[in-house]
Amino acid sequence: MSFTLPELPYAYDALQPYMSKETLEYHHDKHHAAYVNTGNTLMQGTEFEGKSVEEVVKGSYGKNQPLFNNAGQHYNHLHFWKWMKPKGGGAIPGELEKKIISDLGSVEKMKEDFVAAGVGQFGSGWAWLAVKDGKIAIMKTPNGENPLVHGATPILGCDVWEHSYYIDYRNRRPDYLKAFLNDLVNWEYVAELYGNAGH
Amino acid sequence: MISRRLVLTGAALISASAAIPRAFAQAPAGPFTLPPLPYPVNKNEPHIDAMTMELHHDKHHAAYVKNLNDAVAGNADLAKMPLQDMLANLAKVPDSLRTVIRNNGGGHANHTMFWQIMGGAGGMPTGEVKTAIERDLGGFAAFQTAFNTAGEKQFGSGWVFVTVDRAGKLALVAKPNQDTPLMEGERVLMGNDVWEHAYYLKYQNRRPDYLKAWWNVLDWAKIGERYAAAKAGTLTI
Numbered sequence: 562m563s564f565t566l567p568e569l570p571y572a573y574d575a576l577q578p579y580m581s582k583e584t585l586e587y588h589h590d591k592h593h594a595a596y597v598n599t600g601n602t603l604m605q606g607t608e609f610e611g612k613s614v615e616e617v618v619k620g621s622y623g624k625n626q627p628l629f630n631n632a633g634q635h636y637n638h639l640h641f642w643k644w645m646k647p648k649g650g651g652a653i654p655g656e657l658e659k660k661i662i663s664d665l666g667s668v669e670k671m672k673e674d675f676v677a678a679g680v681g682q683f684g685s686g687w688a689w690l691a692v693k694d695g696k697i698a699i700m701k702t703p704n705g706e707n708p709l710v711h712g713a714t715p716i717l718g719c720d721v722w723e724h725s726y727y728i729d730y731r732n733r734r735p736d737y738l739k740a741f742l743n744d745l746v747n748w749e750y751v752a753e754l755y756g757n758a759g760h
Numbered sequence: 761m762i763s764r765r766l767v768l769t770g771a772a773l774i775s776a777s778a779a780i781p782r783a784f785a786q787a788p789a790g791p792f793t794l795p796p797l798p799y800p801v802n803k804n805e806p807h808i809d810a811m812t813m814e815l816h817h818d819k820h821h822a823a824y825v826k827n828l829n830d831a832v833a834g835n836a837d838l839a840k841m842p843l844q845d846m847l848a849n850l851a852k853v854p855d856s857l858r859t860v861i862r863n864n865g866g867g868h869a870n871h872t873m874f875w876q877i878m879g880g881a882g883g884m885p886t887g888e889v890k891t892a893i894e895r896d897l898g899g900f901a902a903f904q905t906a907f908n909t910a911g912e913k914q915f916g917s918g919w920v921f922v923t924v925d926r927a928g929k930l931a932l933v934a935k936p937n938q939d940t941p942l943m944e945g946e947r948v949l950m951g952n953d954v955w956e957h958a959y960y961l962k963y964q965n966r967r968p969d970y971l972k973a974w975w976n977v978l979d980w981a982k983i984g985e986r987y988a989a990a991k992a993g994t995l996t997i
Contacts, residue, residue: 587964587965591964591965592965595965627915630915683859683863683937683938684916684917684918684936684937684938684955685916685917685956686916703916704915704916705915705916722916722956723917723955723956723957723960724956724960724964724965727956727957727960727961728960728961731815731819732815732819732820732823732957
């Protein structure tokens, strides 16, 4: 199976004013599409042809850097679109909220640490909530990397490559991260991934 | 729509700033200072837009300077050390400061060089630099192609540099984030910033177009001065 670019699960202007139509058009139609196309080209004739995106990400890590970059970014963006929704960022489903409070102190503390992880990821990368060893942890990774290659299962990720926020927020990455958490996150999808994470 | 509103506000700011010198948000104290742009923010139009120049210098570079000053505050030895020496000796910097100095010291050095070598009319290198490019980098056309390819291949944030040694020998190298050849004790002749903030407002995902356009704003006289300084042993950052 080769990588395919999914449709956005909402209209391009559905996340305004927190994420503009222009940002989503470039981010989905150009950046994500390029990861899909380049990833497919790089997979041709390799042992990874026909593997799932998760298998390609884990298998190419540390072995085939150009393929890993594109496969990682394909995986990350597949979920990133679903990690957001119009009028997102509301209440966290009960069981997940309890687990966040138990493992990370409080919802407020989780948000504070998630923003700090995103701000602290120097250069391009991602901030994460991931399940590792039965606990929810805050993580950050550079470029196309993600928690899958660090023995963890991502349940929420925010893209802190500048292409994700520069049109709307310029250099103000903290403002973008706060808007992501407070106004965009689709917590139902996060709870679904948490439920599947085998904790 | 939020982005449109920001664009309009930014355009208004820039039309004002073309006539009036801007006040920089300097760090209140510390050994490192943000150098003023050596030309107006619109000098590199249309290849690099004024808003990008203004944000890049006044926000991004300013933040590196502030963070670097904050990092060395309270460490008298580091605070009096020339930046190129600090970056060449990161292994000797205290563990708690190493990453912040690597990132922000690198950012300060890289951007200081970057502003210097732009603001010109592009064209062809001349004199000793031209000769060195022909000798070490396969001629100007091959050099441009190799440089642009290195910039396209730098996944994520980073820079493409040309290093120069005391004998005047040139080499091409790409680095991630704000790393710089200064960290290996080398000297930088010139370099291009391929962080998305350097080009996203005008070129968006089209990094190759930005890389090609950048050559049009180079100041080869300034690059020639850096080359002469490198051979004389007086080039710093």
